[in-house]
Amino acid sequence: MRIDIVTLFPGIFAGPLQESILGRARTKGLVEIGVINLRDSAEGRHRVTDDYPFGGGGGMVLKPEPLFACVEALRRPGSRVILLDPQGRRFSQDVARELAQVEHLILLCGRYEGVDERVREHLADDEISIGDYVLTGGELPALVVTDAVVRLLPGALGDEEAPGKDSFGAGLLEGPHYTRPEEFRGWRVPEALLSGDHARIARWRRAQALWRTWRRRPDLLETADLSPEEQKLIEEFKHGKKPEA
Numbered sequence: 001m002r003i004d005i006v007t008l009f010p011g012i013f014a015g016p017l018q019e020s021i022l023g024r025a026r027t028k029g030l031v032e033i034g035v036i037n038l039r040d041s042a043e044g045r046h047r048v049t050d051d052y053p054f055g056g057g058g059g060m061v062l063k064p065e066p067l068f069a070c071v072e073a074l075r076r077p078g079s080r081v082i083l084l085d086p087q088g089r090r091f092s093q094d095v096a097r098e099l100a101q102v103e104h105l106i107l108l109c110g111r112y113e114g115v116d117e118r119v120r121e122h123l124a125d126d127e128i129s130i131g132d133y134v135l136t137g138g139e140l141p142a143l144v145v146t147d148a149v150v151r152l153l154p155g156a157l158g159d160e161e162a163p164g165k166d167s168f169g170a171g172l173l174e175g176p177h178y179t180r181p182e183e184f185r186g187w188r189v190p191e192a193l194l195s196g197d198h199a200r201i202a203r204w205r206r207a208q209a210l211w212r213t214w215r216r217r218p219d220l221l222e223t224a225d226l227s228p229e230e231q232k233l234i235e236e237f238k239h240g241k242k243p244e245a
């Protein structure tokens with residue numbers, strides 16, 4: 001897979017793309033990531049990338065010419081051009097899974113008041129928002145999307161960290177985790193996790209995931225793939241039963 005990120009501020013990406021799982025995925029050749037300075041696609045001595053909005057009002061708008069020139073130089077069959085935008089469709093684990101199948105992502109980072117509308121209408125294949133709030137630029141959203149997508153690529157995570165076990169991976173929130181010590185300030189690790197009984201541990205984890213999802217995100221249960229026993233457990237939660245602590 002290849003991801004090209006088009007930005008006016010390439011320096012933002014230096015640290016995050018080198019560290020930890022993203023850095024390792026690049027070293028292992030699972031993903032190539034390019035960070036392209038939009039200014040390099042702007043014409044003229046001053047390489048201007050933004051201009052005043054027609055009709056007046058505050059703020060600047062990213063001009064269409066450098067964005068079209070940049071994308072047209074990068075795009076090939078199999079590319080998907082994504083504009084990061086607070087008005088786009090909401091990013092989620094499902095969208096991350098969908099994007100992880102794409103051969104080549106081109107992520108366009110807006111700035112200031114955003115991009116000229118013709119970029120949205122005639123250049124972007126897709127628009128993605130990382131949530132209902134407004135950031136100063138599309139760089140952090142591009143990193144969020146890149147991180148969520150790359151960790152889904154086969155080989156990016158060790159077996160123990162498989163994404164299917166994460167929250168949203170199997171349609172539920174994940175249950176709690178504990179590590180040493182067994183007792184900390186009088187708070188003990190749940191007995192089931194110390195039992196060494198793998199079937200009991202698996203049952204405990206599943207019950208905790210169901211309980212946590214029911215308490216925090218009951219909306220997820222509407223689409224989760226639950227066995228009849230699990231559905232019965234949810235009904236019992238509704239009647240006051242709690243899972244084994």
Ligand code: SAM
Binds near residue numbers: 084109113128130
């Ligand atoms: N004036 C725009 C509006 O009201 O819809 C907001 C522009 S914002 C200050 C500048 C850029 O940051 C956007 O073009 C977009 O690339 C990025 N951005 C801000 N919030 C975002 C979000 N929640 N998700 C994705 N991108 C976002």
